[in-house]
Amino acid sequence: MNGISEKKNLYREGRYQKMVEASADSVDADHNWLITLSDLLSLLLVFFIIFFAMSRVPGKKKESPIAINSSSTLSALVPNPQTKNPMKTIQKEMGATLMGLGLDDQVTIQAGEQELLIIIKENVTFHTGEAAILEGSQPILDTVAGIIKRYPSFQVEIDGHTDDLPINTAQYPSNWELSVARATSVLKYLISGHGLDPARFIITGNAEQRPLFPNMTPEQRAHNRRVEIRLRDHQAT
Template identity: 30%
Template sequence: MMKLKRRADSSDDAGSWLTTYSDLVTNLLCFFVLLFSMSVVDSQKFESLSRALRSSFISRPGGGGSTLHHNMGKRILTVNFVNPDDTGKKVVDNERYIETAEGIILDDQEKIREEKYALVKEQLEQDFSELGISDLVDVIEGKDYILVRLNAQILFKPGSAEILEDGKNTLNVLADSLRAIDNQIIVEGHTDTVPINTPLFPTNWELSTKRATNVVLYLVNDLGIDPARLTASGCGEYKPIADNNTIEGRNKNRRIEFMIIK
């Protein structure tokens, strides 16, 4: 009877050990699945992960900082889990980890953005070269803009604001690149200092403004560019880029500019 009892006790102990081992394996599996799901952040998971990280690490005493940006693509992110009661150095370290991750993502986004504008500039230069008007066009990239400068003779006859057919072909090519981006565009008309005094254009203000307006209307009505992206402005002769005392300088000053705001 004693031996039977010992066997029963031994059997009960074995079953208890197996149950504990099974629970341990299950918990480990869940833990590693959790780590994997949090280590690879895609565009759909990033926002929810951002909120969770900020809530866990930053919203404690001494925390702070801005929210993470969404739609940043895939990124490997190392998370340092801490006890909810921990403060001080661990909280600061966790904030640094998150700020580092944000910095990496923002840097990548800025690189992609700059590459996009570089491609737009390159395409415009190639298109104008194929049209044979490179000597009458400048494409200039600044920190906050891309400037496309067209000599007025491409688009208009002297003293006129009606767009020439060759000018429309040039605008058609320009519009293809403008459709590839969604930035705001300021269209400016500029003249030289030679006075004009006609019923339609009493001064160069009216001429430059009407030219810019007609270009915008053509882009909107004929080429389908979103009017909310466009602004027409006339500057008259008051923003020269060359010397108005020479024929060459006056020719350069008669122009239409497209400032694409980054």
Template identity: 30%
Template sequence: MSKKRRHEDHEEHIDESWLVPYADVLTLLLALFIVLYSMNQVDVKKFQELSRAFSVAFSSSGQGVLDMPAIVERGPDVEFQSGGMEDAENDGQTNEEPLTQEEVNQLLEQSESELSKLKQQIDDYIAENGLTTSLDTSLNMSQLLITIRDNALFNSAEASVNQDGRELAVSIAEMLENYPDFNIVIAGHTDNTPIRNAEFRSNWDLSAMRAVRFLDIMLTNNDLDPKRFSTVGYGEYHPVASNDSSEGRAQNRRVEISIVHNYFDTHKQQSIGITEQ
């Protein structure tokens, strides 16, 4: 008789193949935490080197989980070394440092000197053309203000500039050719007499349109940069005299030309940044 062989029971072993992907997941998590930590103070060059190293380690195709430099390069804490200035210019920002107090003082002195020279030219023009009762100039720190009575420019309740006003606008424009570093704001003002007709609904409309029409003539001079100019209409709300008399109302009906160095914002009345020495 053949003897039956007994098969000894062998102890079954647990399948440990799951450890391999588990170890890979832990490694990737470790890499992720390292990257997140390093992103607190990003060094673009080092990050790119780290990205390439992990890409080689975890991907046979050469493209890995860290191949997203654009997300980091646009972050607020990144200090661009080569392309930073270009990006800043595209965003309307510059990396220029604020001027020191000494530099600002020099700028103010230069601005006042140039504005004084321009004021003298305009005063000479006023005297030569007998316009002393219609025009006035005043210099206040970094701003030259030219005030023109409306009767020197417009007919009553109209915005079309008359012939004398056109000649004046052309002459002022020619004087401004030699001052490219100054911005010009043209403001229209009226008295408090209500106006409502087919052309103008209110004094707001009239004052704004008078400023625009005067600007149109000035900008026929092709040597002037239109970016330097702006207009505003104040209506009756910035009087310089009482509206209770005809003489006061005549003073309030005016066009003002404000000339200021382009380092100063005339609309917000803020000056350039100053650093303490």
């Protein structure tokens, strides 16, 4: 009996041992994925450390792209009425406009720091000895009116000039009356035709007293018979 009991005990112990080993193998198999995940996380940490270290290595910095503001670009291309000295810009614009109209040879434009001088020849503006504005000069005066409207700080002086040939008519007893009448005609056209403020204007008549050339030839006299329009920026003074 003792022998049989002893065999049973050995059998039970052997079976129990196998169950323990089988259970241990099962536990090891269940935890194998944890080992793999741990290795993967370790590798990721190593790569992160290497990447961070490389990004901290001193080197040439990339230049930041220059931001371009479309509105500021347009304002540089399109003249601003508040610009301190827009005279050169106006000179170019007006010259291009008159060239397009085929009238650039009838007008001289001179730009200074704070003044624009527009000289209009008599032959496109008036008949000799008269002060009624000719239709051919209207596109020129319309262009000038547009500039005056665009720059409200500009004051305008209109000067009438004649040559030295005397005039003595019932309407114009001398060149003084004729030169003033011509300046007045230009003034009235700008005010009535374009609604400009009369307070911005000054007119003068100079007769033959301020010639551009000596009154020696018909060509020189033709240059002296003219109307000058001066635009002065009082805001810049």
